[in-house]
Amino acid sequence: MLFNSAAFLLFLGLVAAIHATRLSWPTRKLVLLVAGCVFYSAWNPVFLLLLAISAVTDWTVAGRIAGSERPATRRAWLALSIVTNLGLLAFFKYGNFIAANIEAAAAALGRPVSIPQVTLPLPVGISFYTFEALAYSIDVYRRQAKPWTTFRDFGMFLTFFPHLVAGPIVRPHDFRPQLEREHRPDRDLAAWGVVLLAWGLFQKVVLADGVLAPTADAVFDPAARAGVLEAWAGALAFSAQIFLDFGGYTHCAIGAALILGFRLPDNFDSPYGAVGFTDFWRRWHISLSTWLRDYLYVPLGGNRHGAARTAASLLITMFLGGLWHGAAWTFVAWGLIHGLLLVFERGIRAAWLRWSLPRPGAALRGSALVVTFALVTAAWVFFRAADFETALRLLAAMLGNPPEVAAGPVIAHRWQLLSGLAIPLGLLLAHARFRLRTLQSLIDPWPTPLRVALLSMMLALLVLFSNDNRAFIYFQF
């Protein structure tokens, strides 16, 4: 059940109506737990079993860890959680990828092996809920959080449908206070939730799918031979598309949660207004980058053991971060490119401090912002391309070396070319201008008629673009 579907709107309306009744708080939480299961089973009821395995395992593990003072016992229970969650992920998401790479490595060593491949559908949201469940057990292990008192609450947290299939990756201890204290949806916040839902759908349906996707699809087609301008239009269009798709999804999730009276964390903070890559990762997919920081980068040593260890930690983290997005080497390449850029940036920062250079001025910061955006866009080419051949051909075209094969335009309509260039650049300017502002602070001064007119237009465009019904890009992860 996609957020951009009639079924979801009907479902959300029904759940919100039940949640607003005079039922007791425990009953309302139970209703939300059941609603989460119904929502998830709309894809495939069998996958509910995997969600249950993850939930029951981490519920049990956290309880056992908290009940034991013996380090070995605690470690063993934590290992069970890690093996279960990552095992599910590895089997369903990376099984065939691992098998294919073992076969390739064995063949390269002259000892070919054949591993039977199992074609299984990827359980939707598995990358997200396994990370949330894992965070719970690790936090309890680290004594940073206490185990939850009821399975109903933990189950409701994990299956809370606004964040279930594509995040934000909510930390249990961030969400728990909202379950412990009885509350009802606030009228104004619920209205804001509706606006955020509409805004998220507008970003996704109209801008990402309706306007940008055709440009990106045409240029990233492995058979296409794009020229310089087309290659840039395609890469920029995808930069904007993936932000509007995932950012749109996040706004929908936050909006749907607000309608039910719950708050979810932000996942994006004007990412294309970032100055440098450390800044970018503080603003892009925040819930994943902080998860990787807290549960991978820091345990690997973080920045506490010298430059070499820090660089290694960064590269490993970004390697795995890339792989988290999909079972393909192109995703790994994307992650590693970001890892190298982060290492390079750290080197520059260290040298800057060592040589006691003056604080960068506005011009230098502006240039750094543009360079960051350009390199992030170039890295997206690996993320979107079906294979390395397509990615490298497109990058060569972006650098002024389009393929020699004589070919006509790849982009059939001029509006596609224009929108592929204009919307991403508009997004860059908007993010740069408003990088320190919240959405509310932008809207506050707007007069009511302007707000109503803009919302009307967004809703009308949602209806007019309803013929295009694509899944959110991050659903595949």
Add this chain to the structure above:
Amino acid sequence: MTIVPSSTFSSSARAPERLAPAHLAWAAIGAVALVGALEFDARVHGLTPRVGSSEGVVALAVRKAIQSGTAGVSILGSSRGLADIDASILSQTLGGRPVFQLSQDGVPCAPMLDALAHEPQFSGTVLCTTEPTGLFGRAERERERTGLPRAELPSLTWAGFIDANAAVALRGRLAVLSFDIRVLARSLLGLSPWPAPRRSGAPLDRTSALTSVGLDTAAASLRWAQLFERGGGESTTAEELEATTRFLAALAAQIERRGGQVLFVEILGAGRVREVETRRYPRARYWDPFVASIGRPAITTGDLPQLDSMSRPDGSHLDAVDAPRFTRLLAEELLKRELIRALPTP
């Protein structure tokens, strides 16, 4: 124990000042008025509602095709079958036989034929439309070699059922959704003429409404030619063609045993696309041997000058305005050759 939130909650921290639920109601009224004004404009320019396509609508159409028994006619094929064959016109020309458009963009007819052949309840007539690449390209050969599972007949979850019916209800009533909104936007802004009006289709008519209005036809034609140049990989060898033919014949036999019928219609492209198709799949090496051995009715538009001469603006597909005439002429030809039966007139 100090817990630091892992992220900010600024988007959900507070509502903007002076936001009232009543504003949402006004916005909804405004949206209805805007869509209503555009709908009025579209109707004034002769557009009528059409359902169009989506996975859910395909599933609804498949369900109806199975339920219609031997009377039903299912159109299979890829985008050419979807754009060129108008289900409503075909139904009309066949005396009211229920016709279901089951073609899907980019999918050759074989996987869906395979799926229908293995559906024990299906007993209708199947019109397999194909372009040469779909029938003779490597894709089919690979599929048989690797034994990939056949296309699954699309089924509907409860959510999909709601979505499909909502789509039919909305698109079946709004003419402004009958063409791609990006095309209509240009017309609305006065940047290009309105697409030629089309009559209304049946409730589940998924026929694509393609239009050449605003299209760079040279670029589009080149793109399709490139696609067909590479699509399907290497051309099929004689042995592989024989295997493909046997495979399709076996599927047809399964449907025939239940009282159904299968016929094949090859739809050729035009201009650059035609050049590629003719060069890669010369008739004497592909289509003629296929017809000789498939043992089922099979015709090609290459033998029907009236159909073959119709304009294909992007080289591959007809403009929506020409699809009804193409369909009528094709259906009349099938009837004349007694390859398909019309419902007897009462």
